[in-house]
Amino acid sequence: MCSFKMHTLKLNLKESSYNIIIGSNILDNLGKYIRQLNIGPDAYVITNAFIKNRYGGLLNKSLKKSGFTLKFKIVPDTEKSKSIEVATSVIKDITHYDKKRRIFIVAFGGGVIGDLAGFVASIYKRGIPYIQVPTTLLAQVDSSIGGKTAVDLSQGKNLVGAFYQPRLVFSDIGILRTLDKRQVQSGLSEVIKYGIIKDTELFNYIEKGYQGILDLKLPALEFIVTRASKIKARIVEQDEREEKGIRTILNFGHTIGHAIEAAAKYKGYNHGEAIALGMLVASDISTELNLIDTITAQRIESLITAVGLPTKIGKISCGEIIKMHYHDKKFTGSQNKLVLIKGIGKTKVIKNIPLKIIRQALKKRT
Ligand code: GLY
Numbered sequence: 001m002c003s004f005k006m007h008t009l010k011l012n013l014k015e016s017s018y019n020i021i022i023g024s025n026i027l028d029n030l031g032k033y034i035r036q037l038n039i040g041p042d043a044y045v046i047t048n049a050f051i052k053n054r055y056g057g058l059l060n061k062s063l064k065k066s067g068f069t070l071k072f073k074i075v076p077d078t079e080k081s082k083s084i085e086v087a088t089s090v091i092k093d094i095t096h097y098d099k100k101r102r103i104f105i106v107a108f109g110g111g112v113i114g115d116l117a118g119f120v121a122s123i124y125k126r127g128i129p130y131i132q133v134p135t136t137l138l139a140q141v142d143s144s145i146g147g148k149t150a151v152d153l154s155q156g157k158n159l160v161g162a163f164y165q166p167r168l169v170f171s172d173i174g175i176l177r178t179l180d181k182r183q184v185q186s187g188l189s190e191v192i193k194y195g196i197i198k199d200t201e202l203f204n205y206i207e208k209g210y211q212g213i214l215d216l217k218l219p220a221l222e223f224i225v226t227r228a229s230k231i232k233a234r235i236v237e238q239d240e241r242e243e244k245g246i247r248t249i250l251n252f253g254h255t256i257g258h259a260i261e262a263a264a265k266y267k268g269y270n271h272g273e274a275i276a277l278g279m280l281v282a283s284d285i286s287t288e289l290n291l292i293d294t295i296t297a298q299r300i301e302s303l304i305t306a307v308g309l310p311t312k313i314g315k316i317s318c319g320e321i322i323k324m325h326y327h328d329k330k331f332t333g334s335q336n337k338l339v340l341i342k343g344i345g346k347t348k349v350i351k352n353i354p355l356k357i358i359r360q361a362l363k364k365r366t
Pocket of ligand 1: 142143145146148247250251
């Protein structure tokens with residue numbers, strides 16, 4: 001039998017520091033942790049149908065045991081839930097439940113639910129506290145940490161939102177064991193990203209141990225979730241609002257990845273798959289600009305292939321991807337800006353990359 005520690009990581013920010021708790025089968029303790037925050041007696045839990053059926057009872061028991069009242073709100077776990085319309089309908093529902101004591105929100109699901117719940121928390125009554133209880137690998141290692149909340153518009157993803165930090169991130173890695181393989185691969189794509197941009201040891205670990213991760217072995221999941229959460233926390237601490245060019249490195253693979261998702265009309269590729277393709281294109285551009293050698297680029301491609309993520313873009317037109325990449329909300333004017341790499345663990349942000357080079361890198365992947 002394996003035994004697991006609970007890890008407590010602190011994310012230090014001037015006025016809104018919080019803890020990230022990581023452990024296996026720890027949901028039973030959630031109520032106790034929330035109680036310590038003194039954020040009110042009434043919980044509004046935004047979740048999806050699968051998570052509610054599978055784990056809602058446990059969460060309910062844990063919160064009630066600690067003296068909270070709670071109401072579940074089920075929303076579909078698809079990108080469509082990240083809309084102004086769904087946010088408005090959730091807020092109207094909250095007003096019926098709000099007992100005019102103090103209410104807080106619990107985001108109990110993957111990235112979509114975390115982003116929506118955080119957005120609603122940021123605007124309801126000019127802001128109420130919220131807790132992230134991420135249930136996918138992708139949400140545990142990335143979207144639940146750092147306070148980026150948003151909904152989409154037809155003009156683009158995440159166009160309306162705020163930086164609004166949660167009061168606690170509570171990652172139960174036991175829940176990851178009910179993920180399907182594609183969801184695990186999608187989250188693993190973000191973990192590989194952390195290895196490439198910041199952590200050679202993590203990259204080496206995944207190279208050797210990816211099978212254990214895909215087989216959902218708890219020690220492997222515990223290692224990658226803790227390591228990735230720590231990297232994300234340290235980056236957010238230094239540049240909470242992405243103003244200093246530090247948090248920017250988390251966008252490695254994302255500018256092209258988002259453009260691929262948009263060009264494919266959010267069908268076919270999930271987020272992690274599109275990011276894997278974006279990382280390959282960024283790595284090919286880095287090779288072309290002599291920032292890395294072909295051996296490093298090959299190592300990245302071999303790992304992405306080994307974990308079963310895509311290496312070919314398929315039928316989407318390069319022209320459409322290039323058009324979409326100009327919609328990146330972080331670009332200034334018509335200048336593009338990509339996070340590239342100088343080696344495993346080292347990044348370099350380059351502006352105004354000639355389209356010819358981007359097109360050539362995309363072509364290699366079609
Ligand atoms: N997912 C990128 C960030 O939080 O900055």
